[in-house]
Amino acid sequence: MVSERWSINESAKIYNLNNWGADLFSINKKGNVCVHPSSNSKHSIDLRALVDDLIKRKIKPPILLRFMDVLQGRIASINRVFKNAIQENNYPATYQTFFPIKVNQQRQVVEAIANFGKRYNIGLEVGSKPELVAGISFATGNNLPIICNGYKDTEYIEMVLSATKIGYDITLVVEKLFELEKIVELAKKTGVQPKLGIRVKLSSKGTGKWATSGGEDAKFGLRMSEIIAAIEMLEKHDLVQSVKLLHFHIGSQITKIDKIKTALIEGARIYAEMRKLGVGIQYLDIGGGLGVDYDGSKSSYFSSVNYSIDEYANDVIYQIKNICEDAGVECPNIISESGRATVAHYSVLVTNVLNTNTQNIMPDFEATLTEADKLAPTVKKLVDIYKSIDRYSLREDYHDTLQLIQEAVSLFNLGYLTLNDRALAEWLYGKIIRKINSIVEKIKPIPEELQNFQLALRQTYFANFSLFQSVPDSWAIDQLFPIVPIQRLNQKPDVIASIADITCDSDGEITSFVGENGRTKFLPLHKIRKDEDYYIGFFLIGAYQEILGDMHNLFGDTNAVHITFNKKTGYIIDTVINGDATWESLKYVQYKGPEILKRVRDNLEKDVALRKISIEESSHFLELLDRTLLGYTYLGE
Numbered sequence: 001m002v003s004e005r006w007s008i009n010e011s012a013k014i015y016n017l018n019n020w021g022a023d024l025f026s027i028n029k030k031g032n033v034c035v036h037p038s039s040n041s042k043h044s045i046d047l048r049a050l051v052d053d054l055i056k057r058k059i060k061p062p063i064l065l066r067f068m069d070v071l072q073g074r075i076a077s078i079n080r081v082f083k084n085a086i087q088e089n090n091y092p093a094t095y096q097t098f099f100p101i102k103v104n105q106q107r108q109v110v111e112a113i114a115n116f117g118k119r120y121n122i123g124l125e126v127g128s129k130p131e132l133v134a135g136i137s138f139a140t141g142n143n144l145p146i147i148c149n150g151y152k153d154t155e156y157i158e159m160v161l162s163a164t165k166i167g168y169d170i171t172l173v174v175e176k177l178f179e180l181e182k183i184v185e186l187a188k189k190t191g192v193q194p195k196l197g198i199r200v201k202l203s204s205k206g207t208g209k210w211a212t213s214g215g216e217d218a219k220f221g222l223r224m225s226e227i228i229a230a231i232e233m234l235e236k237h238d239l240v241q242s243v244k245l246l247h248f249h250i251g252s253q254i255t256k257i258d259k260i261k262t263a264l265i266e267g268a269r270i271y272a273e274m275r276k277l278g279v280g281i282q283y284l285d286i287g288g289g290l291g292v293d294y295d296g297s298k299s300s301y302f303s304s305v306n307y308s309i310d311e312y313a314n315d316v317i318y319q320i321k322n323i324c325e326d327a328g329v330e331c332p333n334i335i336s337e338s339g340r341a342t343v344a345h346y347s348v349l350v351t352n353v354l355n356t357n358t359q360n361i362m363p364d365f366e367a368t369l370t371e372a373d374k375l376a377p378t379v380k381k382l383v384d385i386y387k388s389i390d391r392y393s394l395r396e397d398y399h400d401t402l403q404l405i406q407e408a409v410s411l412f413n414l415g416y417l418t419l420n421d422r423a424l425a426e427w428l429y430g431k432i433i434r435k436i437n438s439i440v441e442k443i444k445p446i447p448e449e450l451q452n453f454q455l456a457l458r459q460t461y462f463a464n465f466s467l468f469q470s471v472p473d474s475w476a477i478d479q480l481f482p483i484v485p486i487q488r489l490n491q492k493p494d495v496i497a498s499i500a501d502i503t504c505d506s507d508g509e510i511t512s513f514v515g516e517n518g519r520t521k522f523l524p525l526h527k528i529r530k531d532e533d534y535y536i537g538f539f540l541i542g543a544y545q546e547i548l549g550d551m552h553n554l555f556g557d558t559n560a561v562h563i564t565f566n567k568k569t570g571y572i573i574d575t576v577i578n579g580d581a582t583w584e585s586l587k588y589v590q591y592k593g594p595e596i597l598k599r600v601r602d603n604l605e606k607d608v609a610l611r612k613i614s615i616e617e618s619s620h621f622l623e624l625l626d627r628t629l630l631g632y633t634y635l636g637e
């Protein structure tokens with residue numbers, strides 16, 4: 001039913017879409033969510049229409065939609081704000097982004113970043129040998145610079161030295177003093193002059209979940225005394241002029257701008273002092289940490305940030321310039337390793353909600369209301385409450401209802417209530433709660449003790465996805481991601497829900513959502529009509545989620561579709577990456593599809609020979625098994 005008194009603006013408000021959407025998402029007149037190629041662009045793609053088109057192409061949900069223009073737009077925005085800040089502050093050096101590929105290593109994603117980023121001289125940051133190899137594959141033929149962080153063994157260092165020798169622009173960052181000994185030894189042995197960076201452990205810390213990446217106890221970086229020792233060691237081996245970069249990283253998703261300022265001041269001071277000691281550093285790498293406003297609250301809450309990217313860039317440039325001028329040293333070229341802020345926005349996971357409309361198969365107890373005298377006393381009391389409740393008896397009736405429900409369970413366990421009586425009590429409880437809600441909705445403000453009762457109204461919507469595969473941070477660190485139905489937003493939502501995934505894990509449920517006033521326990525959704533496909537979108541999931549995802553219950557990678565905007569046709573599908581088939585998921589845990597088929601077939605043949613089963617039964621089963629092995633790991637029809 002279309003409600004007359006509901007507008008798409010009201011939907012935008014309850015999901016806080018305009019505040020977290022960075023002007024990349026909107027709702028069209030049809031009530032569908034749209035994606036824009038860049039902030040405020042008048043071009044858009046209707047997400048629901050896109051998903052319908054993909055389904056026609058037999059691409060099944062869950063589908064990860066990657067909007068490549070959005071990705072490019074983010075790279076352009078970050079570079080634009082730094083360019084502006086450099087101009088405004090008359091900063092005498094350059095800015096460069098190094099994309100930390102740990103944030104999203106997918107080949108097509110890094111390839112897009114490397115290709116589009118060429119105009120901004122973008123580089124890649126890597127933190128392990130596999131990432132180094134991935135980095136080298138993109139740097140080859142592209143002159144793409146690489147920064148190497150992370151723990152390094154001999155093989156890692158040798159590879160970097162050898163790459164330097166043959167012309168790659170590759171900086172080896174010393175994370176630990178013991179690494180430096182190995183680097184010096186191998187540099188001597190190979191005769192290669194390395195390009196070195198030093199990571200410093202600041203006393204400044206970030207905020208929130210990643211605060212421990214900074215501060216004295218941080219896992220990486222050299223303390224001040226270790227920096228002095230490193231300089232001495234490098235001088236001794238005539239390598240001090242190889243140090244070109246100073247790096248610090250105080251954590252991801254820094255929510256407060258003042259923490260960033262403090263770190264910048266400390267980092268810039270160390271840079272200035274090292275310059276004074278004669279170390280020819282040319283680059284100051286301020287690491288990652290530029291946050292994303294996941295809940296749109298513009299606050300220092302950990303799913304948000306209390307600053308814009310413009311403010312961030314301005315502070316970076318201003319603080320570094322200030323310190324360098326005071327110290328009388330040359331300003332460094334600035335590098336940031338902004339990962340989250342580059343890729344969070346560009347991907348959206350869309351999946352179908354499994355139809356939860358069970359109304360028509362529930363027993364109809366309505367008739368019993370007229371024959372209440374025949375009911376068990378506990379159930380009868382519930383009927384009485386249901387009939388008499390009004391705004392004045394609300395509190396008392398609510399508490400009595402809770403007590404009666406508990407009583408019904410106890411009486412059932414003792415054998416005094418039948419299954420039918422207990423079902424009736426459960427049904428009445430639902431009716432009473434809904435009646436209370438309709439009264440409470442009209443009372444403002446809602447009395448405190450009645451606020452939580454709404455939880456009893458919350459329905460569980462089952463969605464065709466694995467939380468552990470697609471939004472692992474929602475489970476691991478309780479991070480908020482905006483979740484919005486992608487259609488019917490011109491209709492008032494009539495259900496409040498939590499979102500459960502299809503894993504057999506009770507942790508696979510989302511009960512915290514982005515709402516109008518910050519975090520809420522309810523996601524407003526629509527009652528799903530019979531035969532209707534109802535999709536929900538998980539937004540801002542481009543950073544970390546794809547690679548941190550795991551294979552709980554062997555639900556594998558989802559289908560992924562890369563989309564670019566096109567003025568004529570609306571959009572173009574650049575590529576479709578098939579999600580894992582069942583045999584691929586099984587392969588991760590050492591099962592082999594053909595072997596499974598063979599074993600089952602051989603065994604069935606024995607049963608056929610003994611006439612326990614027919615040839616048809618055997619081949620039907622094998623056919624199904626084969627089809628399942630080749631099929632998608634997620635739910636179909």
Ligand SMILES: Cc1ncc(COP(=O)(O)O)c(C=O)c1O
Binds near residue numbers: 100149337340
């Ligand atoms: C050294 C380093 N650089 C960059 C990043 C990326 O940070 P962010 O995604 O917050 O930009 C990280 C991640 O924590 C990191 O450890």
